[in-house]
Amino acid sequence: MTAPTSQPDSGERPAFAHASEAEMSRILDFYGVEWRYEPTTFPILWNLDGEVVESFSPDFYLPDFDLYLEMTTLKQTLVRKKNRKLRRLRELYPDIRIKLFYARDFRAMMLKYGRLALAESLSGTPGQLVGGELTAGVMTENRVAASAAGPRPVDGGEPGASEPSPSEPAANGVVPERPGTVVMSTTGSARREPRRRRRRGRRAGATTPAQPAPRAD
Amino acid sequence: MRTATDLQADIGEILLTEAQLQGRIAELGAQVSADYADRTLTLVSVLKGSLPFMADLMRSIDRPLRIDLMEVSSYGGATTESSGLVRILKDLSSSIEGEDVLIVEDIIDTGLTLNYLVRYLRGKKPASLRICTLLDKPARRLVEIDVDYIGFTIPDQFVVGYGLDYGELYRNLRFVGVLRPEVYSTVG
Numbered sequence: 001m002t003a004p005t006s007q008p009d010s011g012e013r014p015a016f017a018h019a020s021e022a023e024m025s026r027i028l029d030f031y032g033v034e035w036r037y038e039p040t041t042f043p044i045l046w047n048l049d050g051e052v053v054e055s056f057s058p059d060f061y062l063p064d065f066d067l068y069l070e071m072t073t074l075k076q077t078l079v080r081k082k083n084r085k086l087r088r089l090r091e092l093y094p095d096i097r098i099k100l101f102y103a104r105d106f107r108a109m110m111l112k113y114g115r116l117a118l119a120e121s122l123s124g125t126p127g128q129l130v131g132g133e134l135t136a137g138v139m140t141e142n143r144v145a146a147s148a149a150g151p152r153p154v155d156g157g158e159p160g161a162s163e164p165s166p167s168e169p170a171a172n173g174v175v176p177e178r179p180g181t182v183v184m185s186t187t188g189s190a191r192r193e194p195r196r197r198r199r200r201g202r203r204a205g206a207t208t209p210a211q212p213a214p215r216a217d
Numbered sequence: 218m219r220t221a222t223d224l225q226a227d228i229g230e231i232l233l234t235e236a237q238l239q240g241r242i243a244e245l246g247a248q249v250s251a252d253y254a255d256r257t258l259t260l261v262s263v264l265k266g267s268l269p270f271m272a273d274l275m276r277s278i279d280r281p282l283r284i285d286l287m288e289v290s291s292y293g294g295a296t297t298e299s300s301g302l303v304r305i306l307k308d309l310s311s312s313i314e315g316e317d318v319l320i321v322e323d324i325i326d327t328g329l330t331l332n333y334l335v336r337y338l339r340g341k342k343p344a345s346l347r348i349c350t351l352l353d354k355p356a357r358r359l360v361e362i363d364v365d366y367i368g369f370t371i372p373d374q375f376v377v378g379y380g381l382d383y384g385e386l387y388r389n390l391r392f393v394g395v396l397r398p399e400v401y402s403t404v405g
Contacts, residue, residue: 067360109357114293
């Protein structure tokens with residue numbers, strides 16, 4: 001099994017593949033959270049000759065939290081594909097902590113920061129947000145859970161936190177760790193996804209209309 | 218000028234009634250009172266959203282306590298473009314070195330602001346530093362933070378009222394409600 005490969009940190013601002021990633025980098029910078037962009041590539045599928053035919057490079061790594069962050073602000077068909085890759089990653093690398101950040105998560109974050117117009121402006125652009133699916137995810141649950149008596153830490157078992165299904169993103173993108181097994185391709189038909197076109201993330205908010213003041217959480 | 222009645226019309230659903238809020242806050246106050254039985258507590262409230270919660274929580278704690286207020290800039294605000302970094306808009310009024318400090322928050326979702334605050338306050342060397350939040354929205358968490366007291370864990374919905382705002386409005390509602398999506402969808 002080929003080991004994950006890591007890119008050295010060049011110290012330069014990377015060329016983000018999507019404007020949403022550039023925006024996320026600015027948010028992390030704003031709050032002083034250290035990050036690296038696509039620092040590690042995880043092989044997730046090999047052919048019978050042992051060659052890597054599919055790999056996965058999560059968008060961000062937050063070293064202070066030992067956490068990978070994958071922005072999935074794509075249309076639903078691509079979300080399913082990414083969910084499948086994430087499931088493979090989880091099987092093969094059970095110790096890796098990774099969180100999916102769906103389109104609706106990005107939209108909710110922009111709403112909170114008074115930059116909803118940015119999220120809306122990304123709709124319909126290549127590899128970007130799709131408005132219809134975003135709206136559906138915001139107002140679905142109707143549960144409120146009072147905490148049990150006594151102080152307690154927050155963990156993944158809180159009400160409202162659930163594992164995302166392969167085809168339907170759940171509210172919480174936390175991927176629980178599970179014992180994994182290495183699975184080899186038996187057909188050789190696995191396709192490597194085309195490398196995303198790299199482009200400089202555009203300056204977010206430069207052309208967006210006025211929005212309500214942001215809310216601090 | 219919009220009236221309170223108009224604002225309530227923007228609420229799609231009441232998530233937490235005034236009675237539910239006050240009942241739970243009384244429980245939290247009792248817990249905090251028990252946990253800090255022999256100590257003098259300093260409550261640090263984070264402006265502006267936590268003001269109503271702070272006011273009610275402090276009155277439900279039956280122990281000697283001090284209060285202080287902080288405010289930090291939020292991403293997307295007027296200060297964002299100038300520095301690109303979070304700023305302390307209002308710092309503590311007095312030292313917390315050696316004090317038992319409890320951060321009082323209205324809501325935790327991404328955890329980014331709180332993570333920054335915790336790091337900042339730890340630098341001031343309090344004897345202890347714990348976190349109390351009225352609302353916890355774990356579905357939105359980006360960075361994990363241990364929260365010591367949680368009022369309610371809420372679903373992934375945009376809520377306003379009882380200090381929480383949208384465009385600086387709705388803070389004065391006595392309940393926590395879910396804002397109708399058409400309210401923010403039409404802005405801009």
